[in-house]
Amino acid sequence: MSSSGPKAWSQRFESALHPAIAAFNASIGFDIELIEQDIRGSEAHAKMLAKTEIISPEEAAQLVSGLETIRQEYLAGDFNPSVDDEDIHFAVEHRLVEIVGDVGKKLHTARSRNDQVGTDIRLYLREQLDSIREQLRAFQEALLGHAEQHVETVIPGYTHLQRAQPLSLAHHLLAYVEMAQRDWERLGDVRRRVNISPLGCGALAGTPFPIDRMYSAELLGFEAVYRNSLDGVSDRDFAIEFTAAASLIVMHLSRLSEEIILWAADEFGFVKLTDSCSTGSSIMPQKKNPDVPELVRGKTGRVFGHLQSLLVMMKGLPMAYNKDLQEDKEPLFDTVKTVQGCLEAMTILLRQGIQFQPQRLSTAVTTDYSNATDVADYLAAKGVPFREAYNLVGQVVRHCLDQNKLLKDLSLQEWQSLHPAFETDIYDAIAPQQVVAARRSFGGTGFEQVRHALLEAKKRLLVVD
Numbered sequence: 001m002s003s004s005g006p007k008a009w010s011q012r013f014e015s016a017l018h019p020a021i022a023a024f025n026a027s028i029g030f031d032i033e034l035i036e037q038d039i040r041g042s043e044a045h046a047k048m049l050a051k052t053e054i055i056s057p058e059e060a061a062q063l064v065s066g067l068e069t070i071r072q073e074y075l076a077g078d079f080n081p082s083v084d085d086e087d088i089h090f091a092v093e094h095r096l097v098e099i100v101g102d103v104g105k106k107l108h109t110a111r112s113r114n115d116q117v118g119t120d121i122r123l124y125l126r127e128q129l130d131s132i133r134e135q136l137r138a139f140q141e142a143l144l145g146h147a148e149q150h151v152e153t154v155i156p157g158y159t160h161l162q163r164a165q166p167l168s169l170a171h172h173l174l175a176y177v178e179m180a181q182r183d184w185e186r187l188g189d190v191r192r193r194v195n196i197s198p199l200g201c202g203a204l205a206g207t208p209f210p211i212d213r214m215y216s217a218e219l220l221g222f223e224a225v226y227r228n229s230l231d232g233v234s235d236r237d238f239a240i241e242f243t244a245a246a247s248l249i250v251m252h253l254s255r256l257s258e259e260i261i262l263w264a265a266d267e268f269g270f271v272k273l274t275d276s277c278s279t280g281s282s283i284m285p286q287k288k289n290p291d292v293p294e295l296v297r298g299k300t301g302r303v304f305g306h307l308q309s310l311l312v313m314m315k316g317l318p319m320a321y322n323k324d325l326q327e328d329k330e331p332l333f334d335t336v337k338t339v340q341g342c343l344e345a346m347t348i349l350l351r352q353g354i355q356f357q358p359q360r361l362s363t364a365v366t367t368d369y370s371n372a373t374d375v376a377d378y379l380a381a382k383g384v385p386f387r388e389a390y391n392l393v394g395q396v397v398r399h400c401l402d403q404n405k406l407l408k409d410l411s412l413q414e415w416q417s418l419h420p421a422f423e424t425d426i427y428d429a430i431a432p433q434q435v436v437a438a439r440r441s442f443g444g445t446g447f448e449q450v451r452h453a454l455l456e457a458k459k460r461l462l463v464v465d
Contacts, residue, residue, distance in 0.1 A: 027326050028081050031088045033333055035074055037123035038088050038116070039067050041199060044219035045111055052212050054110060059103050066100040067092070088120075089113045110209040111202065114233040114321040118198035121329065123220065125242060128336045129191045135343040136184045136249070137461055140177050142350035144457060147173040151450050153358045154365050154432045155270065165373055166365045166432045169356065170454065171445040177457050179252040186245045188465065194238045197222035201232035204320035234320045236310065239332050243307040246339045247300075253342050254300040257293030260354060264290050269360045277353025292349045296342045303338055306331035365432040369397050371407060374438070378429045382421045392419055 017025070043064050050060035070092055073079035081091035090113075097104035147170035157167040197220060200206070200213035206229045213225045226232030263270035273288050281287040309331045313324055372393050379389035396418055400407060407430055415422035428434055440446040443453075 022086075023083050025086065026083045027087045027329065028083060028085050028091060030330050030333065031117075031120075032081065032091075033329070034088050034117075034120040034124055035079075035092070036071070037120040038092055039071050040123060041116060041119045041220065042092065042107060043067050044216045045199065046107060047219060048212055048216040049106070049109060051215055052210050054209055054211070055106050059106060062100045062103050063096070063107050066096045066104060069099055070095050087113070087117075089116050110207040110211050111199065112204075112233070114203050115198045115201040117325075118201070118233055118235070119220070121332070122194050122196070122198070122222075122238065125194050125238065125332070125336075126191060126221075128340075129187050129194065129242070132246075132249075132336070132339055132343065133184055133187050135340060135347070136180050136187070139343055139347045139350070140180045140184075140457070140461055142347045143173050143177050143180070144454065144461075146170075146350065146356065147177070147450075147454060150356060150358070151454070152433070152447055153356065153361060154436050155361050156364050156368065156370060157445075163368045163370045165370050166436050167445045168436055168447060168450045169361065170450045174450065174453050174457060176252065176256050180249075181457075181460060183245065183249045183252065186248065187242075190238065190242050190245055192223070193241065195221075195223045197225045198232035198235070199225075201226055201229035204230055204233055230320045234317065234322075234325070236314055236325065236328050239328050240307070240310045240314065243303070243310055243331065243335050246335050247303050247307050249339055250296070250300040250303045250342055253346050254297045256346070257297040260293045260349070261290045261297070264288075264354070268364075269357060270364070271354045271356050274353050274355065277349045292345050292353060296346055299338050299342055303335050306335045362432075366408070367406065369400070369407060371430040371432065371435050372397055374430050374435045375407065375426070377438075378426060379419065379421055384419070384421060 046055070046060045046063040046067070049055045050057045055063075070079055073095075079095065081088070081095075085091035085094060093104065093107060096107060150169040150173070153169040154166045155169040155172055156163050157165045157172070197213065197217035199216050199220070200211050217223075217225050226235070260271065262268055264273050273290060275288075277292050278288045279291050280289065310328060313327050317324055375393045375396060376386060376389040379392065380386045384392075396407070396410075399414075399418070400410065408427065412422070412424060412426075415426055429438075436445055437447050440449060442449065
C-alpha cells in the first residue's frame with residue numbers, strides 16, 4: 001500500500017514540483033526508519049490535544065486507533081510510502097486521513113514537522129543508546145573472560161612498538177575494559193541530553209494553542225522539555241555529541257583490532273585465529289586472514305567521516321530549521337549501525353575467534369632486554385641513585401649485546417664486575433614473572449593489583465546507570 005495525494009502546502013502553489021526535484025527533496029527513502037517513533041510521538045500528541053481540550057477524547061481515540069492501524073500495516077509490509085509522500089511524517093498523516101477521515105487532519109494541530117522530526121530522532125537515538133551501552137557491557141565481559149584466565153600470563157609490553165617492560169596479559173586487556181567503561185559512561189551522558197523533548201516548539205516560535213508540553217514529554221518518557229522553541233527545533237548538538245562518542249568507541253575498537261592483527265601474524269604468534277572468525281586466501285591455501293579486526297579498523301574512518309559531516313552541516317546554519325537538517329539522519333543512522341556491527345563482531349571475535357598462546361608469550365618475554373629497568377630498580381633499592389643506576393644498566397645492556405647474551409645469561413662475576421652491589425638475588429629480580437609481580441603500585445601490572453582490578457571491573461559492570 002502506498003499513499004499519494006496533495007502536498008501539505010499545495011494550496012500555496014499553483015503547479016506541481018518537478019519530478020527530479022521531488023525525488024531530490026524527499027527523505028522517505030531513509031526516514032522510514034523513524035516510523036515507530038513517529039507513530040509514538042503522534043499518539044502522545046493526540047492524547048495531549050485531548051487532555052487540553054483542543055480536540056475531544058473521542059477524536060483522540062480515533063487518531064490513536066488509526067495510528068495503531070498504520071503500525072500494524074507497516075509491520076505486515078502493507079504500508080509502503082513513495083517519493084510522493086516526501087517524508088515519514090506526511091506519509092503517516094496522509095494514510096491516517098485515509099483511515100479515519102477528516103478527524104485525521106486535526107492531528108497536526110499545534111505542532112510542526114520541525115518539532116515532530118526533532119522528537120522522532122531523539123526517541124530513536126535514545127533507544128539506540130541503550131542498545132549500544134548493552135553491547136559495550138557484553139564487550140567488556142568478553143575481555144574480562146580472557147583476563148580472568150591470564151592474570152599470570154606474561155606478555156611483552158611495548159612503547160613506540162619497541163619492547164619496553166613485561167606485563168600481565170590480563171592487565172593489557174583490562175586497559176580496553178577501562179576504555180569501554182569511559183565509552184559506556186559517555187553514552188550515558190549523551191542520553192541525558194538526548195532525553196529532552198522539543199515537541200510543542202512548533203515551527204520555531206511555539207503555538208497559540210493551550211498545549212501541555214510536560215504531559216506529552218511524560219508520555220514519551222522524556223525527562224525535560226526544551227526551554228527555547230528556536231533551540232528546540234534547530235538543535236543537533238545531541239547528534240554530533242553521539243557521533244563524537246561513537247568515534248571514540250570505534251577508535252578504541254580499532255586500536256584493539258590493530259593489536260590482534262599484529263598478534264596473529266607469524267612474527268608475533270601471540271594468538272591463533274579460529275575458523276569461525278577468519279577467512280582464507282583465494283590463491284594462498286596456507287593463509288588465515290584476520291578479517292574481523294581489519295574490517296573494524298576500516299569502518300572506523302566511516303564513523304569519523306560522519307562526525308565531520310554533521311559538524312560541517314551545522315556550522316553555518318542560521319536559526320531556526322533549515323532543510324540542511326534533513327542531512328542529519330543518514331550519517332546518524334549509519335553511525336548507529338556501524339558501531340553496533342563493530343561491537344557485535346569484536347565481541348564474537350573475543351569469545352570465539354582468538355586463542356592466546358601462553359607458551360609463545362612466555363618465550364617472548366625471556367628473549368629480550370625488557371627487564372633492564374628492573375636492574376636499575378634493583379640498584380636503586382640498594383642505595384644507588386636511580387640516574388646513576390640507569391646509566392650503569394645502559395653499559396650492562398651494551399656489554400650483553402657485545403657478548404651476544406641476555407641479562408639472565410650474565411654470570412655473577414660479570415654482574416659484580418659492573419657494580420659490587422649485585423648479588424645472587426639479581427637473577428630472581430629480573431625473572432619475567434617477578435618483574436611483573438613486583439609492580440605493586442595501584443593501577444600497575446603486579447598480579448595482586450590485577451586481581452583487584454578484575455574484581456573492581458566486575459562490580460562496575462553491575463552498574464546500570
